[in-house]
Amino acid sequence: MSEVSRALFEPIKLRGLEVRNRIWVPPMCQYVVDKQDGVPVAWHLMHYGSLARGGAGGVVVEATGVVPEGRISPQDLGLWNDHQRDAFAPIVELVHAQGAKLGIQLAHAGRKGSVYREWGTEAPGTSVPVSEGGWQTVAPSAVAFPGLAEPAALDQAGIDRVAAAFAAAARRAVDAGFDFVQVHGAHGYLLHEFLSPLSNHRTDSYGGTLENRARLLLQVVDAIRAEVGQAMPIAVRLSATEWVAGGFDIDETVTVVRWLGQHGADFVDISTGGNVKQAPIPVGPGYQVPYATAVKKATGVTTSTVGMIDSAFQAEQIVATGLADIVMVGREFLRDPSFALRAAETLQVAVGYIPAPYRRAYRR
Numbered sequence: 001m002s003e004v005s006r007a008l009f010e011p012i013k014l015r016g017l018e019v020r021n022r023i024w025v026p027p028m029c030q031y032v033v034d035k036q037d038g039v040p041v042a043w044h045l046m047h048y049g050s051l052a053r054g055g056a057g058g059v060v061v062e063a064t065g066v067v068p069e070g071r072i073s074p075q076d077l078g079l080w081n082d083h084q085r086d087a088f089a090p091i092v093e094l095v096h097a098q099g100a101k102l103g104i105q106l107a108h109a110g111r112k113g114s115v116y117r118e119w120g121t122e123a124p125g126t127s128v129p130v131s132e133g134g135w136q137t138v139a140p141s142a143v144a145f146p147g148l149a150e151p152a153a154l155d156q157a158g159i160d161r162v163a164a165a166f167a168a169a170a171r172r173a174v175d176a177g178f179d180f181v182q183v184h185g186a187h188g189y190l191l192h193e194f195l196s197p198l199s200n201h202r203t204d205s206y207g208g209t210l211e212n213r214a215r216l217l218l219q220v221v222d223a224i225r226a227e228v229g230q231a232m233p234i235a236v237r238l239s240a241t242e243w244v245a246g247g248f249d250i251d252e253t254v255t256v257v258r259w260l261g262q263h264g265a266d267f268v269d270i271s272t273g274g275n276v277k278q279a280p281i282p283v284g285p286g287y288q289v290p291y292a293t294a295v296k297k298a299t300g301v302t303t304s305t306v307g308m309i310d311s312a313f314q315a316e317q318i319v320a321t322g323l324a325d326i327v328m329v330g331r332e333f334l335r336d337p338s339f340a341l342r343a344a345e346t347l348q349v350a351v352g353y354i355p356a357p358y359r360r361a362y363r364r
């Protein structure tokens with residue numbers, strides 16, 4: 001097969017980190033920590049190892065609570081203690097041995113925390129009571145996400161504890177060997193709740209103007225940077241629109257991304273939605289790409305896109321035409337962990353990282 005050069009398979013550099021291609025795996029919760037202690041299990045080793053083995057450039061570990069009450073479900077991962085940190089290290093090692101880079105999404109679920117996972121219960125996605133291992137959720141304001149328990153509004157000390165917990169978790173991520181961290185600022189979780197006027201009704205310096213609503217996100221990024229030093233790239237995932245009037249929107253997103261760039265964030269991962277229960281979202285192939293493109297063009301910050309991108313040609317077109325710098329492929333990678341290697345084959349790119357025992361399965 002003749003060798004072809006494709007934008008999707010060009011390496012990308014973020015600070016000192018070079019990643020082998022632009023086809024990455026976004027964070028996807030597995031909800032398999034049955035002991036409810038936030039510690040990774042064998043499933044995670046297999047799951048992340050196989051995604052790396054399948055040719056992805058960067059893989060982002062699922063939403064990982066920076067504090068116990070920052071988890072979505074009791075079965076989420078956590079990084080609030082050293083035992084969890086030590087259990088991540090073999091996963092990082094396995095991913096590195098496959099030539100991929102590993103990030104971790106540091107998360108606080110805010111008012112959308114303490115819910116049942118999607119299986120093994122009659123009430124998936126509803127609040128787990130404290131008596132059954134759930135917890136009192138927190139948020140910028142005591143306004144419930146529809147159908148979930150009412151959160152407690154964070155006070156200044158609580159806000160400062162959140163920022164410190166993100167920084168401490170980032171330190172543990174560095175010590176476990178992770179290549180980058182991604183701050184979860186999207187999908188209606190705590191940092192997005194602060195950004196959105198729909199969920200943030202505060203009257204102090206964390207509410208009202210965009211500058212105030214973005215204060216905690218920037219505080220978190222600053223705290224992480226102060227803790228991890230200059231070497232490690234920091235990513236931030238944002239929801240660029242809530243798909244309803246009056247929400248955090250693309251214009252505000254562009255402004256926040258400019259600020260994030262000034263605060264040393266290295267790339268942004270542009271998603272949408274999650275803070276409004278029933279928003280009219282026009283789901284379809286690449287439906288979030290225009291938001292990533294708008295952010296990239298207006299700010300010059302390295303930008304990834306995500307959402308219903310599931311073919312090699314579609315992904316190549318996005319990077320080759322400059323619509324985004326990185327393409328995150330979620331559910332298609334769950335269906336086929338070798339999606340990146342198959343994309344290379346489809347696009348006729350001779351990548352050097354087909355695992356030796358698998359080479360006979362590919363044409364080269």
Ligand SMILES: Cc1cc2nc3c(=O)[nH]c(=O)nc-3n(C[C@H](O)[C@H](O)[C@H](O)COP(=O)(O)O)c2cc1C
Nearest residue numbers: 026027028029062063306307308309329330331332
């Ligand atoms: C099983 C599953 C779990 C997910 N968990 C997370 C998560 O932990 N953090 C996050 O930011 N997004 C999460 N998402 C959203 C994905 O990262 C991605 O944005 C979404 O699936 C759209 O991309 P896709 O169409 O390629 O799957 C999850 C999606 C799925 C399907």
